[in-house]
Amino acid sequence: MSVVEPLLSVRDLEVSFRTEEGVVPAVDGVSFDLAEGEILAVVGESGSGKSVTAMTLMGLTREPNARFGGTAHYKGVELIAASDDELRRVRGAEIAMIFQDPMTSLNPVHRIGDQIIEQIQEHEGLPDQQARERVVELLERVGLPRPAERVDNYPFEFSGGMRQRVMIALALSCNPSVLIADEPTTALDVTIQAQILGRIRALRDEIGAAVILVTHDLGVVADIADRILVMYSGRIVEQGTLDEIFYDPQHPYTWGLLGSITRVDRPRLRRLPAIAGLPPSLAHRPEGCHFRPRCPHEFDKCPEVPPLESRLEGRPHHRDRCWLSPEQKRQLREVSAGQIGLDPKAGVEANERRSGAGRRA
Amino acid sequence: MARFIVRRLLSMLVVLFLISILTFLIFNVIPGGDPAIRMAGRQPDPGQLERIREEWGFNEPVYVQYLKTMGQVFSGDLVSYSTQQNVIDEIGRRLGRTFALAIGAAVMWMVFATALGLFTAIRAGRVSDRLLTVLALVGVSMPVFWVGALMNYYLGFKAGIFPNGGYVPITDDPVDWFYHLIMPWTALSLLFIGVYSRILRSNVLDTMHEDYVRTARAKGLSERRVLIKHVLRNSLIPIITLWGLDFGAVLGGGAILTETVFDLQGVGQYAAESVDQLDVPPVLAVTLFAAFFIVLLNTAVDIIYAVLDPRIRLT
Numbered sequence: 001m002s003v004v005e006p007l008l009s010v011r012d013l014e015v016s017f018r019t020e021e022g023v024v025p026a027v028d029g030v031s032f033d034l035a036e037g038e039i040l041a042v043v044g045e046s047g048s049g050k051s052v053t054a055m056t057l058m059g060l061t062r063e064p065n066a067r068f069g070g071t072a073h074y075k076g077v078e079l080i081a082a083s084d085d086e087l088r089r090v091r092g093a094e095i096a097m098i099f100q101d102p103m104t105s106l107n108p109v110h111r112i113g114d115q116i117i118e119q120i121q122e123h124e125g126l127p128d129q130q131a132r133e134r135v136v137e138l139l140e141r142v143g144l145p146r147p148a149e150r151v152d153n154y155p156f157e158f159s160g161g162m163r164q165r166v167m168i169a170l171a172l173s174c175n176p177s178v179l180i181a182d183e184p185t186t187a188l189d190v191t192i193q194a195q196i197l198g199r200i201r202a203l204r205d206e207i208g209a210a211v212i213l214v215t216h217d218l219g220v221v222a223d224i225a226d227r228i229l230v231m232y233s234g235r236i237v238e239q240g241t242l243d244e245i246f247y248d249p250q251h252p253y254t255w256g257l258l259g260s261i262t263r264v265d266r267p268r269l270r271r272l273p274a275i276a277g278l279p280p281s282l283a284h285r286p287e288g289c290h291f292r293p294r295c296p297h298e299f300d301k302c303p304e305v306p307p308l309e310s311r312l313e314g315r316p317h318h319r320d321r322c323w324l325s326p327e328q329k330r331q332l333r334e335v336s337a338g339q340i341g342l343d344p345k346a347g348v349e350a351n352e353r354r355s356g357a358g359r360r361a
Numbered sequence: 362m363a364r365f366i367v368r369r370l371l372s373m374l375v376v377l378f379l380i381s382i383l384t385f386l387i388f389n390v391i392p393g394g395d396p397a398i399r400m401a402g403r404q405p406d407p408g409q410l411e412r413i414r415e416e417w418g419f420n421e422p423v424y425v426q427y428l429k430t431m432g433q434v435f436s437g438d439l440v441s442y443s444t445q446q447n448v449i450d451e452i453g454r455r456l457g458r459t460f461a462l463a464i465g466a467a468v469m470w471m472v473f474a475t476a477l478g479l480f481t482a483i484r485a486g487r488v489s490d491r492l493l494t495v496l497a498l499v500g501v502s503m504p505v506f507w508v509g510a511l512m513n514y515y516l517g518f519k520a521g522i523f524p525n526g527g528y529v530p531i532t533d534d535p536v537d538w539f540y541h542l543i544m545p546w547t548a549l550s551l552l553f554i555g556v557y558s559r560i561l562r563s564n565v566l567d568t569m570h571e572d573y574v575r576t577a578r579a580k581g582l583s584e585r586r587v588l589i590k591h592v593l594r595n596s597l598i599p600i601i602t603l604w605g606l607d608f609g610a611v612l613g614g615g616a617i618l619t620e621t622v623f624d625l626q627g628v629g630q631y632a633a634e635s636v637d638q639l640d641v642p643p644v645l646a647v648t649l650f651a652a653f654f655i656v657l658l659n660t661a662v663d664i665i666y667a668v669l670d671p672r673i674r675l676t
Binding site: 156 | 572578583591
C-alpha cells in the first residue's frame with residue numbers, strides 16, 4: 001500500500017468536549033492518510049472516538065462546547081480550522097456522509113427527491129428538471145425499484161434498507177471524492193447489510209471515491225476494507241492492511257475484537273467471547289496505555305504511553321501501540337489460540353441472533 | 362379528503378346541538394334565572410308576571426321553549442329578553458370588530474412568537490435567551506384586564522399616544538382603525554406570545570438534535586436554510602394545532618376581557634353583558650357562534666396538519 005499523494009491527510013486530530021464532568025477528550029491525537037479510491041475502516045467499540053473523528057472531518061461536531069486540535073488537509077482546504085462557509089462547500093459536494101440510522105436521518109416531512117435535489121442545487125445550481133433527472137438516475141443506481149415514481153415518496157413510505165439506499169444516493173449526488181459511512185449497516189438486518197456494503201463497494205469501483213467506513217463490526221470490515229484503523233478510547237491502537245490486522249494482529253485489544261467475532265468455521269462456543277471490563281470513562285482514563293486496566297498482559301512499562309509505531313521488520317505501515325515485543329505478542333497470541341484477552345465470566349450469552357449476524361468467513 | 366370534511370361537518374352539527382342544549386338548560390336551572398321576573402321590573406304584580414310568561418312562552422315545558430328558541434336562532438328572529446333587540450342583528454353588528462381584533466392578534470402573536478421562539482432557541486443558554494425567557498414568563502403571568510388597564514391609563518390616558526379604547530370601522534378610516542387596534546392586539550397577544558414562544562423554543566431545541574438536521578448540515582446547506590426548511594417547519598407543526606384552537610376561540614368572541622377593557626363592543630363583550638343580565642337568547646347565540654368557529658378552525662387545523670406532515674392521513 002504505497003501512498004503517493006493522500007487525498008485526505010489527518011494529523012494529530014484532537015477533539016474534546018466541555019461537559020459538567022470537566023473537559024472530556026473524545027479524540028486524542030489521531031493521524032492517518034486516505035488514498036484515492038481506498039476503503040479505510042475505522043473500527044472500535046462505543047466511545048472509542050471513531051464517529052467523532054468521522055464527524056469532525058465534516059465539521060458536524062462543531063458546537064460551543066467542543067475544542068479542536070490538529071489538522072485535516074483535503075485538496076488544499078484545512079478542514080479543522082476552515083470557516084463555516086468554506087466547510088459548507090466541501091460538505092456534500094467533496095466529502096459526503098452516510099449515517100447510522102436511516103430511519104431518522106431523512107426529514108420526515110419532505111419528499112425524498114426534494115431532499116436530494118436540495119443538495120444538488122446547493123452545490124451545482126442545476127435547474128429543477130435536470131436535478132430531478134439526476135436524482136432518478138441516482139436512485140436507480142443504488143438499486144431502488146421504480147425510481148421515477150418513488151422520487152416523490154416520503155421517507156415513511158420506505159423500509160430501512162430502502163432509506164439507506166436513498167441516503168447513499170444523497171451522498172453520491174454530487175460525485176464526492178470521499179464518502180464517510182458512519183455505521184451504515186448497524187440499524188439494518190443482515191441480508192440488507194450485505195446488499196448495502198456491496199453497493200458501497202461497487203460505487204467505490206464506479207466513481208473512484210475513497211471511503212471511510214466507521215464500524216464496530218469487524219465482520220463488516222472483512223468484506224470490503226483495504227486498510228483498518230483500530231481505535232480505543234480516543235487513540236489509534238493499531239493500523240494496517242486488512243490482512244495484517246486479521247492474520248497478524250499486534251495489539252491485545254485487536255485480539256479481543258477479533259476473538260469476539262463468531263466464526264462459522266470454528267467450533268461453536270457456549271458463550272460468545274467478549275473483552276473483559278468496560279471501556280474507560282472518557283473523563284477518567286488511565287495513565288499510559290488506555291487499554292491497561294482490561295489487558296491481561298499488563299506489565300511495568302504500560303503506565304507510559306506507547307507510541308504508535310511500526311514494530312515489525314519490513315512492515316512500515318503496520319503500526320501499533322503496545323509495549324510487548326513482537327515475539328512476546330506472537331507467543332501470547334498463540335498460547336490461547338485466538339482467545340487471549342477473553343474472560344469467560346464477562347462473556348455474552350451467545351444467542352441465535354448474534355451468531356447469525358457473524359462474519360461470513 | 363372529501364369524506365373527512367363531510368364527517369367533520371356532521372360531527373360539528375352534533376357538537377353544536379349538544380352545546381345548545383347545555384347552554385339552554387344551565388340558564389333554566391340557575392337561581393334567579395326566571396326571565397319574566399327581570400323583564401317585569403321592580404315589584405311586579407303577579408298578573409304582570411303571568412302575562413309576560415304567557416306572551417314569551419315561559420310557562421311552556423322546557424323542551425318546547427328550547428325548540429322555539431332554536432327555531433328563532435335559525436330564522437333570525439331571536440330576540441333578547443332584556444333589551445328586546447334582535448340578537449342575530451346585534452351579533453352581526455359586532456362581528457367586524459371581533460374579527461378585526463381576532464385576526465390581527467392571531468397574526469401578531471404567531472409572528473412574534475415564532476421569531477422569539479426561534480431566536481431564544483438559537484441563543485439557548487446565553488444571556489439574551491435567559492432575559493427573553495423571563496420576559497416571556499412575565500407576559501404569561503400578566504392578566505389581560507390588568508395589562509389592558511395599564512396600557513389604557515399610561516399609553517392612552519396619560520401619554521395620549523394611543524386612543525383610549527373604542528373602535529373605528531376599517532371602511533371609515535383604515536389608518537384610524539389600525540391605530541385603535543394596536544393596544545388591544547398587543548394586550549391580547551402578550552399571553553399567547555409568551556406561551557407559544559416557550560413551546561416553540563423547546564420544539565426547536567428538540568428538533569435541532571434530530572438526525573435529519575445533521576443530515577441537512579452534512580449536505581452543505583446554509584445554516585439559515587437548515588433552520589427554516591428543516592428545523593422550523595418540523596417545530597411549527599405542534600404550534601399550528603394550538604394556534605387554530607386559540608384563534609377559533611378568539612374569533613368566536615373568546616377575547617371577552619380584551620374587548621371589554623378596550624370597549625371594542627365586540628361579540629365577546631356582548632356575551633359578557635348578556636350573561637350579566639342572565640339574558641339567555643344572546644348567550645345561547647354567542648355560544649353557538651363561538652363553538653362553530655372552534656370546530657371550524659379545528660377542522661382547518663387538521664387539514665393544515667396533514668399538509669405539513671405527510672405521515673398524517675385524514676380519515
